Amino acid sequence: MAQIQIKNVAKTFGAYQALHSIDLTIADQEFMVLLGASGCGKTTLLRIIAGLESATTGEVWIGERRVDHLPPRDRGIAMVFQNYAVFPHLTVFENIGFGLRMQKMPEAEVKRRVERTATLMHIEQLLKRYSGELSGGQRQRVAVARALAMEPDVILMDEPLSNLDALLRLEMRAELKGVLAESKTTAIYVTHDQVEAMSLADRISVMHQGHIVQSASPIEVYRNPAARFVASFIGNPPMNFLPATPAGGGTWTVAGEHFQGPKTDAAGLDFAIRPEDVTPSETGLPATVRLVEPLGAHLLVTFAVDGHPFRAVLDSERVIQPGERMRLAPQKGRIRWFHPETTQAVS
Amino acid sequence: MNARLLPYVLILPVTVFLCVFFLYPFALVAQQAFAGDGGFGLENFRHVVSDWKFPISLKNTLLLAALVVPVQLALSLLMATMVTRMEKGRDLVLYIWTIPLGISDLAAGLIWLAIFDQSGFLNSMMAGLGVIDRPVSLLNYQHPGIVLAAIALAEIWRATAIMLVILVAGIGLIPKEYYEAAEVFGASPWQRFYKITLPLLRPSLQTALVLRIILAFEVFAVVAALGGTVFPVLMGQTYELQFALNNSAGAAAMALIILGISIGFTLLVLRVLRVPKGARI
Structure with missing residues (x-):
């Protein structure tokens, strides 16, 4: 049970700046997801919090204690690793009880906790097995159980589901969410999978090139991306962008159409809209169909709008042919604007 | 060529070589050992075992092995751990430490002589330091302890690197994540060595120990x-x-x-350091 504060943390590897002055506060019992592409610094940040990596500058606080000078075992954390790191020479029981025994906990209490967490993770029948006799999904459960058995203040997870196959990942995701909410532990979860991030997080911190670009609730990150990077990283397919020129009085011209936008004196803005937020209509953006991809529940249609690629998710009942011309009306209140140079959102 | 036959054809030359130059001479030696005046029997064994020098050479050989192998095990583990942690100059240090391996055992004996x-x-x-007035003879029957110590030292110097090389390779196979997990879950550096490195190194320890123990019984x-004659060993008696x-x-x-002794100890090492099924990396 602890709040985590990261103050001005930076990390350089030689000449490479992996993290640029990160400031982040994670509330007690919050489920924070660090989301970003590989190389964005998310794992480095997690490892700095864990104590497996030291920050070049900055402070890490867990609860009321500054911990950046402490070894991992004195930080009140537990961790789930990407490759599980379930010790092959120990049985499932010994693996789950590893941290407890290191703390010299009485054997009866070790047994009680191991059995409780094993039951929680549905692996109570595997306690005598070795990891070589387990499937990937079962190893994952052991790794999570080992972390939960510590009853830590903070649980850190480094892409814990990335090595599971798609179906199992879905199942484990739902289970993790339930188990962690139950445990009332503060959680930091690193992933590059935006769906995972959206479904698990109380709050998502989107990372890019060693910066936190946006830190907000999943729906806020999705609806109101703070920067063009977030808009194009989150959502599949991502947001559409079209150049807009000022028509005066907060009105902007996009592909020959006028839209009400921010009142700024910028020479141009980027108009942005999510693919599912447009509908075919009598008025709107003039679009030519380039490609139609039926996806079952809906159609993914790629258009050309004023020479720019533009994707829309449409009802699968519609019959649409490549070359067809139509107009796409953006849903009210869903249009977003970004500054083309700073790439920041403008409102 | 038939794909099923190919593997057998490929290992045929080696098999023939081993049969001609290893199995056949071995069979001859065995035949010779069991042959006696009245056909096959244990006469030759009885004869060599009843020699007054046999118990002392057996004792000396076992004593030397018991003295040298544990020291070498500890040393090679320590050295392997140090080498593994090195970021720079690792290869250079490894080369220097393995130099004694390139020297024949007789030459090594002469260096220490x-x-x-x-x-x-x-x-x-x-x-020169004034500890003694004039040179003394150390390696004679009056100083059996010094003779033993000198031989043990020379053996340790000469053959620790063979274990070191095997253990360095073995440690390199242990994924780093296990150490990180152990660190996060509260293991001190010593506990990480004791609870992670040692158990996960069992296959390499087996190889290194078996090899080293066999060499220890062949010491000559x-x-x-x-x-010389002050310290008879089994192989010297054979010679x-x-x-x-x-x-x-x-x-x-x-x-x-x-x-027979070598096989016995090999089986013992394999048994003690066996890795349960499913517990391998």
């Missing part, structure tokens, strides 16, 4: 150079039977006894 000899470095150094040239006493049947019996 040059140190312990009456006119050797040790004597001249002690004389270093002992011959430093101990004496074959070349000094012209008793090749006795030598063959001795060779089989050494083989």
